[in-house]
Amino acid sequence: MTDFLMPSLGADMEAGTLVQWKKKPGDQLTPGDIIAEVETQKGLIEIEIFEAGILESYLIEEGDKVPVGSPMARLRPEGSSKKTPETHPIQEKSQASKPLAAISEKTPSESSSSQKKTSEEIPRIKISPLARSIAEKNGIDLSSITGSGEGGAIIKADVEKAMVAKAGEPAGKETREAPSTAKTIPQESIRTAVAAAMSRSNREIPHYYLEKRIDMLAAMTWLQEVNRQRKISERLLPVVLFIKAVAKALESSPELNGIWDNGLQIQNQVNIGFVISLRAGGLLVPAIRDADLKSPEEIMAVLNELIPRARALKLRSSELSDSTITITSLGENGADKVFGVIYPPQVAIVGFGSIINEAVVHEGMLAIRPVVHVSLAGDHRATDGLSGSRFLEALNNNLQNPNAL
Amino acid sequence: MTREHIQSTIFELLKKTAPETDPHSLRPDENIREALNIDSFDALQFLVALNEKLGIDIPEEDYSKTTTLGSLTDYLEQRSR
Amino acid sequence: MKNKNNLDPEKAEKLLFQMLLMRKFEEKSAELYTKEKIRGFLHLYIGEEAVATGIIQALKPEDYILATYREHAHALARGVDAGVIMAEMYGKQEGCSRGRGGSMHLFDKEKNFFGGNAIVSGHLPLATGMALASKKLKRDNITVCFFGEGAAAEGEFHEALNLASLWKVPVLFVCENNLYAMGTALRYTHAVQEIEKKGPAYGIESKAVDGMDLLKLMEAANKAVEQVRSSGEPYLLVCNTYRFRAHSMFDAELYRDKTEVEKWKKRDPIPKFRKYLLKENLISEAKVQELEKRLNTEIQKAVDLAEAGTWEAKEELTRFVYSENPVS
């Protein structure tokens, strides 16, 4: 038995529509017979048969449109009674081409996503290819060179001038590393990164510590009142008040909101790094940008978006490098107090212990009230205890007036 | 809503919050957050998810009734009636 | 022992076999095309076999032949092996053009077969130039150039005829007038439909002949070839013929009537020639049957060779853009 296939009548013919069968099942077929009429984009074409035999059965009906190579009818070749059907050339072809198609589907999406990542926020320096390669070979810092080429581009002559200047300088000056552009954060590297940062902090930063106990009754009452009126998904956590209160307190102590790079550089933006511990160990400190300008609701919204992303290790590199000060908060059920280690190059970290009930003297009376122990670790190169003390006092005031946050 | 349904929902959501733990091993009187090491943010997310799944809103003043597996199940069962 | 048409049994058998081979070879090609073994364009000569057979039998091996893209039969008549032609149509490197040309570009320099030219009329100036070279080099070979009546509407036809006559070079122009330039009938393309009238305008002797009758063609061809060879001047022979099949495989034949095709099929040159040979006792029934059998073996051998052929390595792609041994 063989299949009669929709013939290919031209390289540009992809399919044909069976208009009419010209032979019936049982008919004797001789080469040259017209078996069917097929409609193509070029018009009606009579389809010729090339082998002798008997038309066994139709496999498609009049009106059907099928691709070239599709079986149209079954034939019993002359002389033979039974025969295994031939393997279909078209089928073979499509199978063979499948893996290729799969590969080509995959590649573009992969490459485009990786391209997107690497091109992110790299500052462009206008420089000729020749000048760039000379500078790279000789370790010349391009940011210090003024270009004299077209449109201010750095050209070979400029780099050579810089090389002469460099040769005159004392050796050993370290060039600043380019900002990291790491994107997906490999889990195992987080521990290493934390270790490195903390070791560096301990090695380089002379820490001083201050602590203050803050009465949280007003803040908690306010929070309960606010949350009572809200759907559960819109409720605020106490940490939101901590973040906002810290941000606001920095207004009067801007020297704590800065970075140390051969001297204190006070930062205009208040980007609060918020310590998120990962269940698998290690921690990440993404920044809540412009926290001083955000309402508590906005800060909560940021947390709702940021924390799941951090846990999935899907932070952008800028979110990890933007912070100007760090907050670590242990929540309700942890230790009473936490003393942080400053995250370089920042100059301060604020630690909030658990909110606990303690006996306190209030208006001359002993009372049980919710309190939080807040610590400040400061870089003694940048600030001293007086600034820190002023900051904690302001923080206290802010938390006593939650309405104003 | 059956007690079984409530419990299986609780287990499912806890597993999502703390994937490396086994919520089924919780004793009825054990503090969930301490046992499974869930911080305040995740705790809130857990309650939000419960609300979405079961349609039960838990006011903040009732948070104290939700600390153990037993009390949480009782509470939800009662609220669902 | 030759009869009045200068035929002896040996030549008679050879010519009949040649035409049967052309027919069968192309029928097989059509089948292989539908099975996607052969791709690109495939133009069949079926119905016109007497023309190539009649003209080429009159030539010497050193004569140059240029043909069109409907040239399988011409290559076969010239003695290019059927298997090598089939391999070419498969695109295999065992083909006569290493598989690079396909159906439309059969070349065999050794056989002085210069294509396989698929720009209509583009090879007419080449033919004139080749004949010019023969004249300049004082060779006594002639150039034969086949083309369709469609080509006679191109400027290059007129330029080539004018130059050939002007320069008095030995070229035989053979117009295979099958009445259709693709799908447009002669009456829609030529103001003067007797193509043979176009030769005298350039001072070229011209003649029309029945292209469905091998005997008449042989007579006309022998005379024309002889004249070109002896005079060294061009000649235009118009062979009025008909293709039974569509222009190419993908052609719905909207432009002509079935009854017209059937009418022409009655004049099929192959049965006509066979009948004549039998009548003249130049061949026996038994011999005819033996030929048919040999034919099938020959075709099968051709297909086997093409099937067993190999693909030219991709690394060879850029070979022969330029000659490999340029003079420095």
Add this chain to the structure above:
Amino acid sequence: MSELKKITYREALKAGIREALLNDDRVFLMGEDVGRYGGAFAVSKSLLEEFGEDRIMDVPLSESGFVGAGIGASLAGMKPIVEVMTVNFGLLPMDQIVNNAATLLHMSGGQLNVPVVIRMSCGIGKQLAAQHSHSWEPLFAHIPGLVVVSVGTHEDARGMLHTALEHPDPVIIFEYTSMLNLEAEIQIDAGHTDISRAKVRREGKDISIITYGIGVYKALEAAKRLSEQGIDAEVIDLRVLRPLDEDCFIKSVSKTHRALLVEEAWASVNISSEVSARIMENAFYELDAPVKRLGGSEVPIPYPLHLENASVPQVEDIENAVIKILRP
């Protein structure tokens, strides 16, 4: 030091043709008005008298016909020099050049090489207006299978034809109408031109001016003026536009680190476009400034002299462009 001789570009071309005719009997010149008229630009004046009409053939106005015949003659063993009076008529035989001359070797699987030489005069003449002022070197240089050369100096006007005729593949030679009367001194015994290599016409270290044809003398003049301002420009005559001698200009740019590309052809998709792309591909890290191009203004060339001059790069334009690159 060999003897110098003052000679016009026209005389140099003619000397080249004459030498070729004397050198090989198979060489002949064919073209419109090459004989009795003496050549449209008097390049072949008196050659008819010297060599006779078999070797110096006047042809009718039928570019497809006689270019095709030239190709055919070369296929059959002759060495034709086909003159297309000007490139402006070069589109008429384009089919012959592209579909036959450039294609036959590859299409026949390496069997048929086409050793024809086609000369065309080219470029802006003297106020010949839009239809007679074309610079179509890029059009021909686009086609694989052709060797395309450009005669930018007197030395090449005399020395290029010989090598072109020795080449086994079709060579298109572009000559420049506007340079015909230009006088220059050439060495009497200067040999034949290597048409596979570009030529450094002036060595320099500050910038590479890469050009061909009419651009060569203009660039040399500009380089002279620039040297007075302390700028040392290298001038490269590409000479062969296909296949490009990449090594030459890549080496030069690697030395000077800057490139200005100059030609008269319309700026988009011209030879400079290709040269520029190759510099990017092969010498990107050597560049100390962006590659700049000076090409023809993209308009049909107008008749009035001042507009004609404005439509192609002049010496001052080259000079200014170099200064702008070096002293931004």
